[in-house]
Amino acid sequence: MEKEITPIPSIKVQDFGYNELNLLEKYKGKPLVIIIYNNQCLGCTGRAIPLAYEYQKEYADLQVIGIHSIFNKKPVTEDDIKSIFTTQELPFPIYLDQNHQVYDQFESEGTPQWLLITAEGILYRSIFGxxxxxxxxxxxxxxxxxNEG
Structure with a gap:
């Protein structure tokens, strides 16, 4: 029996003003590459974030999005997020995952966890590392x- 493929109902994150938003509504109709990461993860900051930036440049139809998962109670600010970049400009939109809810939603194996989501909001692949x-x-x-469709 073939598994039924259903769209993800929502991916709820916060912007730097701590306002909640649903990424699937905000970026509706675009394929997404989401990187769930943490600033304390050296693999994330040293390899994954630069790779995500390269994907953003290489694949014009994709929307690359970073989600910083927060695993402790310490508040994370926009300056904290920007501290890992050489410029004070973010290379792509980055949102906050308070209490690692998105991380848990996708049963992440660790950080970085990559989510590839179709324009229809269906999880295409989830890749760790x-x-x-x-x-x-x-x-x-x-x-x-x-290259689908």
């Missing part, structure tokens, strides 16, 4: 996602 094996799986999945 930033090392070469994960990068290869991600590249093939992105090519397939972008």
């Amino acid at each position: 930033s090392q070469l094996g994960a990068q290869n799986r991600l590249m093939y999945a992105l090519d397939a996602l972008c």
Whole structure:
């Protein structure tokens, strides 16, 4: 029996003003590459974030989005997020995942966790990691996602 594919109902995050928003509503109709990460993760800041930026430049039809998952009670500010970048400008939209709810929603294995979501809001792939094996799986999945239809 084939598994029924249903759209994700929502991905709720907060902006830097702590306003809640649903990414699937905000970016409706666009394929998404979401990277769930944490500033304290060296694989995230050293490999995954730069890779996400490259994907944003390479795939014009994709919307790359960062979601910073928060695993403790310490508030995270826009300055905290920007502190990992060489410029004070974000390379793509980044949102906050208070109490790691999105991280849990997608049963993330750790950070970085990549979510590839179709323009119809269906989870296409979920890939953990930033090392070469994960990068290869991600590249093939992105090519397939972008060349469908």
